[in-house]
Amino acid sequence: MSRFSIAKKLTSAAAAVGIAVSALTTAVPLNAFAASNYISDGWYYIKNVNSQKYLDVSGKKDADGSNVIQYKGNGGNNQKWYVTNLGNNVITIRSGLKGGRMLDVENGANTDGANIRLWSANGADAQKFKVVKSSSGVYCLKTENSGESKAVDVYGWSTEDSANINQWTYNGLACQQFKFESTSAGASKSSGSSSSSSSSSSSSSSSSSSSSSSSGSSLEVKNGGTSLSSALSKAKKGDTVVINGTVKSGAVKVPAGVNISGKNSAVIDFSSTSGSNGRGLTFEGNGSTVQNVCIKNASDNGLYITGSNNTFKNVEACYNKDAGFQVCNGGSNNKFYSCHSHHNADAKGENADGFANKLHSGAGNYYENCIADYNSDDGWDCYAAHGAVTLVNCQANYNGYCDGIYGDGNGFKMGGVDNKTDGEKAHLDPLNHVLKGCTAKGNYASGFDRNNQNGVVTMENCTGDSNKKYNFNWPASGTPSALGYKVTFGVAKIISCTSKNGKNNIGGAKLSGNCSGF
Template identity: 60%
Template sequence: MKKIKTLCMAAALGAVVAGASLIPATSAYAATTINVSSTGTSLSSALSKAKAGDTIVIKGTVKSGAVNVPAGITITGNGTGKIDFSSTSGSSGRGLTIKTNGSTIRDLELYNAADNGIYVEGSSNKFIKLNVHNNKDAGLQFSNGASNNYLSFVYSHHNADAAGENADGFAIKLHSGPGNVLEDCTAEGNSDDGYDLYAAHGAVKFVRCKAIKNGECGGIKGDGNGFKVGGVDNKTSGVAAHLDPLKHTLIDCVADGNLKRGFDRNNQSGVVTMTRCIGKNNAGGNFYFPLNGTPSALGYKVTFGKAIIDSCTSSGGGSNNVTGVTFKGTNTGF
């Protein structure tokens, strides 16, 4: 491992007058590349040394315990690197935990974490071309203020927890913040839902994302919705259970062959807009957006904001419920 450092540069600031002193300028930091391999530097060691601007390159397959990612770094596998998190254990056994801002995780395979493969509470992070699988909770989870994160070509699949009720492909839930965007992502074969937005506190945008055959993994069964876009927030301490009306947006998304519903309101009281989305062969119906409901956590009847279905297609699967929908454009199969 080599670190390249620039020389410190000092300069006088301002005119020198009687009694004035020279003030040295701060040191410039040269970004460093740190290689991680099974026979060299460990991931935890690299992260303990990394500073904003540094790049950590995963060479081959490396094993790691749970690690925290500092702000402003890049972790890349260059398309071939893999992190095996089988050394993690218990409910604290997340693979990468990111409570900081401005990092990029890309071109990498991550698997076998005892909890989430990637857990995020930070903001303005990027996740690009990742293969996240076989973790014992959601492949990727964004919670507690996580906002303005960007995901592109992330494949989260075959994640399963013991009870089947937690391991989604993407869990953008439990007080996640606004501005999270997913493009060209796929959730497939997870024990619970493809995408779960339960108790989110910020709207999410999905573009060309897919949810395929979620709801069972290795005989473990959960809810099995493709895109679950709501949920009563009964997890805020000292605050009564309530709905947060959010305007989630789904464009050119596909829900195919999920064991329950393809696109599910799940008590979302905001206006959800689906444009050119396709629901097909979902056992519990392709689109489930009733106008009214009585969420068990609230105990009283609610009239929801009307969802917008614009130029969408429904084929095969169970019956749709679109009593709480405004249709636009040319729709097929409703």
């Protein structure tokens, strides 16, 4: 059916219910609902939290199909948008260009990567967005055409001008977070005022429910003020070190029970570190919470965790020279929620995983709604782990190549041989890992990889898509190089999983439930 036909049918339907709508709005004034709206009706610039750039109609082209990108603030009408509330925090977003076209998901597609563009108003779900509050003044825009499973997103976490705006599975992270800056239809705005606006804004990523429960004191770290190392040296158990904006630091150790929380798009830049001692944040103790902060440019791991019972929420690790997050040497019962590890790369491509839960890590480590993408080695690597992990609704995409560096490139590599214990021969260490609702897409090797894991691994409602070697690589037997002899592995459980655009090797797994593509 053409868009014209859809629009005509919607118009007819609207006319049919016009009396009922009129009656409702007469009986209940519209302003009675206004207090419940996160964003009031009106004109706004819409700024992405991660890039600090604005939604922009490319080339100021006022036509159906015009592309929407991000661009530095320039005050043009192609960066102005009018919000109209439809109720229940569902809105439409109209361009400030003369044609008054709407922000629209191309063809109403319910797929990752669907383009965001302009289209004439038609009342379809492709032009409706559910506002989700992330933190004070920060919102995500779920798409109604996807059943609110996807959201408006800056493709690939780009911070560049002209980066594309698309639809992607909702994760609530900074690439999907936006600030609505009020303006008037005839006002102009310079990029300089955009900059000053962001400096007074609130935390870049977190819901109010995820704020620290610490009852201790707060110590603020900001550019030109107290250094991170100084603040940590003064902090006591229960205290919170608040990172305000971007700060630079050398490698530091976080004392047990000391928390770190970010605001104003917090970044800790470890570019001054060098060599294998250049780990950004090291956690040897227990009971810390870290949230709403980006860890970048460390010469080794971004975050190195050997302690236990630590919690990480909305933490980003990127552009480090080893794994973004590494849990090892007994680290147990650490929890990771909505964390993102991307573009970590070492020179040889051998070590920089997104999440390295390996090398004698303990039991009970848990990951939920976390993403590993564009890392030079693997998304998740569980090599020589000593405890099973649980992963829920996590994504491992496009790993194995980063800025011309190539590595192993598995999405979820579950590891099973321990050849790193002093005084012991290499041996199998069976672990019963659990993965639920996880997705592996476009990885250089396999999406879900046994990697000699001899335990009974459960994969439920997981999807492998377009991975170069196998979507699911789960052979029945193998000859691990560290052992030097053939072994028969435990039988994995693949329950209601999907494989598409790729092949599988699943002689060592049992399918059940509603599986497809195998």
